[in-house]
Amino acid sequence: xxxxxxxxxxxxxxxxxxxxxxxxxxxxxxxxxxxxxxxxxxxxxxxxxxxxxxxxxxxxxxxxxxxxxxxxxxxxxxxxxxxxxxxxxxxxxxxxxxxxxxxxxxxxxxxxxxxxxxxxxxxxxxxxxxxxxxxxxxxxxxxxxxxxxxxxxxxxxxxxxxxxxxxxxxxxxxxxxxxxxxxxxxxxxxxxxxxxxxxxxxxxxxxxxxxxxxxxxxxxxxxxxxxxxxxxxxxxxxxxxxxxxxxxxxxxxxxxxxxxxxxxxxxxxxxxxxxxxxxxxxxxxxxxxxxxxxxxxxxxxxxxxxxxxxxxxxxxxxxxxxxxxxxxxxxxxxxxxxxxxxxxxxxxxxxxxxxxxxxxxxxxxxxxxxxxxxxxxxxxxxxxxxxxxxxxxxxxxxxxxxxxxxxxxxxxxxxxxxxxxxxxxxxxxxxxxxxxxxxxxxxxxxxxxxxxxxxxxxxxxxxxxxxxxxxxxxxxxxxxxxxxxxxxxxxxxxxxxxxxxxxxxxxxxxxxxxxxxxxxxxxxxxxxxxxxxxxxxxxxxx
Amino acid sequence: xxxxxxxxxxxxxxxxxxxxxxxxxxxxxxxxxxxxxxxxxxxxxxxxxxxxxxxxxxxxxxxxxxxxxxxxxxxxxxxxxxxxxxxxxxxxxxxxxxxxxxxxxxxxxxxxxxxxxxxxxxxxxxxxxxxxxxxxxxxxxxxxxxxxxxxxxxxxxxxxxxxxxxxxxxxxxxxxxxxxxxxxxxxxxxxxxx
Numbered sequence: 022x023x024x025x026x027x028x029x030x031x032x033x034x035x036x037x038x039x040x041x042x043x044x045x046x047x048x049x050x051x052x053x054x055x056x057x058x059x060x061x062x063x064x065x066x067x068x069x070x071x072x073x074x075x076x077x078x079x080x081x082x083x084x085x086x087x088x089x090x091x092x093x094x095x096x097x098x099x100x101x102x103x104x105x106x107x108x109x110x111x112x113x114x115x116x117x118x119x120x121x122x123x124x125x126x127x128x129x130x131x132x133x134x135x136x137x138x139x140x141x142x143x144x145x146x147x148x149x150x151x152x153x154x155x156x157x158x159x160x161x162x163x164x165x166x167x168x169x170x171x172x173x174x175x176x177x178x179x180x181x182x183x184x185x186x187x188x189x190x191x192x193x194x195x196x197x198x199x200x201x202x203x204x205x206x207x208x209x210x211x212x213x214x215x216x217x218x219x220x221x222x223x224x225x226x227x228x229x230x231x232x233x234x235x236x237x238x239x240x241x242x243x244x245x246x247x248x249x250x251x252x253x254x255x256x257x258x259x260x261x262x263x264x265x266x267x268x269x270x271x272x273x274x275x276x277x278x279x280x281x282x283x284x285x286x287x288x289x290x291x292x293x294x295x296x297x298x299x300x301x302x303x304x305x306x307x308x309x310x311x312x313x314x315x316x317x318x319x320x321x322x323x324x325x326x327x328x329x330x331x332x333x334x335x336x337x338x339x340x341x342x343x344x345x346x347x348x349x350x351x352x353x354x355x356x357x358x359x360x361x362x363x364x365x366x367x368x369x370x371x372x373x374x375x376x377x378x379x380x381x382x383x384x385x386x387x388x389x390x391x392x393x394x395x396x397x398x399x400x401x402x403x404x405x406x407x408x409x410x411x412x413x414x415x416x417x418x419x420x421x422x423x424x425x426x427x428x429x430x431x432x433x434x435x436x437x438x439x440x441x442x443x444x445x446x447x448x449x450x451x452x453x454x455x456x457x458x459x460x461x462x463x464x465x466x467x468x469x470x471x472x473x474x475x476x477x478x479x480x481x482x483x484x485x486x487x488x489x490x491x492x493x494x495x496x497x498x499x500x501x502x503x504x505x506x507x508x509x510x511x512x513x514x515x516x517x518x519x520x521x522x523x524x525x526x527x528x529x530x531x532x533x534x535x536x537x538x539x540x541x542x543x544x545x546x547x548x549x550x551x552x553x554x555x556x557x558x559x560x561x562x563x
Numbered sequence: 564x565x566x567x568x569x570x571x572x573x574x575x576x577x578x579x580x581x582x583x584x585x586x587x588x589x590x591x592x593x594x595x596x597x598x599x600x601x602x603x604x605x606x607x608x609x610x611x612x613x614x615x616x617x618x619x620x621x622x623x624x625x626x627x628x629x630x631x632x633x634x635x636x637x638x639x640x641x642x643x644x645x646x647x648x649x650x651x652x653x654x655x656x657x658x659x660x661x662x663x664x665x666x667x668x669x670x671x672x673x674x675x676x677x678x679x680x681x682x683x684x685x686x687x688x689x690x691x692x693x694x695x696x697x698x699x700x701x702x703x704x705x706x707x708x709x710x711x712x713x714x715x716x717x718x719x720x721x722x723x724x725x726x727x728x729x730x731x732x733x734x735x736x737x738x739x740x741x742x743x744x745x746x747x748x749x750x751x752x753x754x755x756x757x
Contacts, residue, residue: 050735084742093749099756100728103734108742 029147032057033113035065040138043077043116043502046145050106052354054079060517060528061171062148063115067139070122073132073148073156075526077502078114083350111484115145118525119156123316132156132524150175165209167202168529177529179478179517181209183524185216185422187477188448188458190430191431192465192493197482199461200226200513201393202531203426204241206459208543211246211376216422216457218376219367219401221383221394223428229265239535242378245543251370253363255354255393269366271379273396275317276310282395283346285438287398290345295338302332314357317350318341345460352389364400368509371401371423391432398425399443402456422455427435430460439469448472462523469550483510497526537561566681571598572650574672579607580652581679589616589651592720593714595682595690596653598673603660605669606682607653608700610711614649623647655712656696657701666695684722691719691729692696694736700715701740709747713754720755730755 028496032052038044044065045533048054057079065072068532083089088108095101117139119132132155153175158164162314184206191206193199204227210216220227220242229252230238251268254260260267269415276468280300283290287297306328307315319325329339349355380398381390405420412419427444439445447458449472460476462468466488473498481493490507494500498517503526510528519526533539568590573580579598583589589612590596596607610639616623623646637643658669682690690696700712716733720726734752741748 084738085745088746091745093752097756099731099734100752102731103738103752107735107738108745108748 029064029149029152031144031146032063033111033145035139035141035143035145037141038115038138040117040135043114043499044074044138046113046115047082048106048111048113050110052111054081054111057111057113058171058511062114062153062173063145064148064152065115065117065139066144066146069153070120070141072117072135072139072143073119073121073152073525074115074117074135075502075506075528076113077116077499077505080112080114080385082110082112084108084110093214095292105521113145114502116499118499121152121155132303137260148173151270153177157527162213163215163354165206165213166532167205167209168516168531171515171528171530172233176532177523177527179206179209179518180522181213181215184478185210185424185457187521188460188475189480189520190460190462190465190473190476190493190524191480192462192484192489193482193516194484195463197512198516198531199327199463199482200224200231201514201534202480202516203227203459203461204231204239205531205534207242207376207426208245210424211242211249212543214374217371217374218378218424218426219371219398220378220426221390221397221428222378222380222426223390225263225265225380226380227426228380229263240540242376245540246376249374250376250378252378252380253367254380255384255389256380259382260380265380267380268370269363270354271363271366271393271397272354272356272359272361273363273393275313275355275357277359277396277400278313278349278392279309279396279399280304280312281442282392285389285391285395285433285442286345289391289432290348291341292345293338293341295335296342296345299332299334299338299342301333306332316346317357319544348388349392352384354384354393361523364397364404367397368404369399371421374421387429387432390429394427395433395442395444398447401425402447402454405456406454419456420430420456424457424459426459426461428461430458430462431464432461434468434472436469439472445469445472448475454456465489468492470495478518478523480516480518481507481522482516483507499526565597565683565686567678568596569651569679570679571673571675571677571690573677574675574677575666576655576668576672578652579605579652579673580650583649583651586647586649589614590681591714591718593711593716593718595687595715595719596679597682597686598677598679600671600677603658603669603671605655605673606657606659607655608696608711608715609651609704610654610703610707612649612651614647617646617648621646623697654705655691656697656699664690664692666690666693667699687719687722691722694733697733697736697740708753709754713751715757716755722744 033046033048035044036047054397059076061076063074063076093100093104117135120135121132153170158178160166160176163180163182165181166176167179168177170177191199191203207218222228227241229241229243231241232238242250253269253271254267255271257270283300284297303316304312367377408420433442433444447456473492479493484490484528490504494503497503506528514531515528517528569581569583571579572582590609592609594609597606630636655668657666720729723729736750738748
């Protein structure tokens with residue numbers, strides 16, 4: 022082990038600061054300021070403990086105002102070398118996040134949240150790989166490697182069992198790598214077996230194979246873990262065209278659509294408030310299970326008129342509703358009577374400890390996505406809730422934790438509908454019933470604040486919009502510092518991850534995925550290799 | 564063996580004056596010299612040198628009107644080298660006791676008639692390993708203090724393989740010491756830059 026890997030290079034000394042505002046660190050004259058970067062980790066060697074922190078700002082200082090008015094002649098390299106770090110110097114703003122005490126008990130307990138500051142002139146050095154490992158853990162049966170910190174080779178690991186106990190979020194502008202990170206996290210959850218996954222895969226990215234901007238196509242969950250993942254689809258034809266073999270084709274019966282589902286689609290189906298009201302009245306008239314079918318069955322003008330009068334529904338509201346619901350009728354997976362109970366099938370798979378990816382095929386319309394995700398989730402959640410309650414009462418095993426992945430989350434969780442959708446309830450009630458969400462979104466500001474604040478671990482890629490940034494960082498300590506870090510992320514593959522499953526915020530470069538090696542690291546074996554291994558084992562046996 | 568160049572003829576706490584054995588051969592301005600007071604070696608930096616008549620009442624007169632060559636004057640008047648003498652003044656900047664070098668004033672001034680040696684590069688390196696003595700030079704009352712400092716650093720840098728690194732280090736030290744007087748800092752830096 023060489024010196025620098027055990028102890029990172031010295032950068033400077035603490036010259037001031039506060040716990041809330043972060044520490045001011047004056048750089049040594051030998052430390053080149055242009056090699057510093059926000060988001061990077063440093064260790065401050067206090068008198069009794071070490072402080073682990075993150076660089077949140079970098080600034081230039083001058084010892085005398087006069088220097089800024091009559092600058093020295095730095096075209097002369099000698100003068101430039103002399104004044105660097107003496108008359109002019111670099112300063113870092115470091116937010117201390119964790120303390121690592123030197124005594125044996127604290128070494129066992131691991132890093133603790135910071136409650137004080139290091140004393141004046143404590144030396145500051147780059148965090149070494151060992152330091153980072155001490156903080157983020159080592160890849161093992163609980164920790165899944167998601168990426169590396171900035172300019173380091175160390176692995177940042179996510180504590181998966183902790184991760185799944187809360188609802189989580191992945192945010193970022195389009196094309197920054199949300200899908201990529203989500204796929205990695207899903208793989209992590211499948212690999213560690215911490216939770217069953219139900220993934221509403223709007224763009225057919227996670228199941229069989231996904232697209233990537235660098236390599237032609239990357240393997241999806243089913244290819245990596247064929248025996249643990251079941252591929253469901255809404256659109257058999259699309260799957261066939263893509264040469265993807267699916268395990269089950271989902272159909273939804275009219276009887277499974279409830280008025281709340283339509284209310285949720287108010288915006289996307291362009292329905293008016295009275296039209297939604299009419300849906301509830303129809304449900305009262307025909308019954309929860311039969312209302313949609315009853316509505317479609319209205320054929321004659323007289324019959325319709327009679328019903329509208331009876332329900333006090335205005336003609337224009339009826340027409341508005343009709344136009345909206347006709348759109349649903351055209352969806353091939355919606356049938357008056359489903360031939361099988363899709364929810365039951367999904368639950369069966371989930372109960373067997375398998376993970377279900379529901380592909381939407383060509384139905385990439387948000388209306389379909391919201392409708393299907395809501396219908397299925399509501400019923401799955403009901404079942405989970407029932408089982409959990411039974412488990413509490415009868416001391417039987419609790420159901421296996423379930424993580425539901427949804428994209429375009431602001432459509433489900435915006436302030437107008439968050440109270441009505443099942444997702445709002447799951448996000449709020451969280452882990453009580455062992456069901457949590459993994460929400461993926463590019464407009465986090467569209468998500469209801471109350472839900473945003475309940476998310477455990479958030480990962481965010483670059484965001485431009487001030488409102489989105491505020492929304493993601495809401496309630497996080499050191500928000501303004503993290504804001505600087507967030508706005509300086511690279512456009513791709515760099516994410517700021519913080520929250521429950523990590524001891525402190527971290528900027529990671531997401532781990533490589535898509536090459537043969539990366540698949541191997543994740544436990545994938547080519548068929549030929551598996552065969553060879555099997556043959557060897559047979560040989561050993563006899 | 565260090566070159567012996569003269570003898571102390573006047574000593575005080577902060578400085579001493581030495582007479583050179585050879586006329587017109589004082590050590591260069593800013594060079595590090597060493598003498599001793601029987602117990603400690605005292606280091607000084609040459610801050611002034613002069614050549615004058617031995618008898619302050621008798622000033623030299625010009626003699627070369629008919630000569631073509633300066634050296635001829637001395638050849639024609641061999642007594643001159645006895646009537647004139649070269650002296651140099653040094654500022655005491657530190658001392659050595661045993662193996663330890665201290666970059667502050669010695670407890671006592673050197674003895675008169677103590678031998679004065681020009682320091683060897685080894686000694687120069689050892690003494691300038693720390694630049695604490697710069698404060699003494701900066702605080703000197705000499706009007707030429709800045710010249711002395713820059714000459715001293717330039718000469719010391721010759722003792723190092725990487726003279727630039729030494730000068731940059733010294734420059735940084737000065738930048739801290741002279742942080743409140745940037746004009747003075749700039750003038751010294753301009754004199755030592757490479």
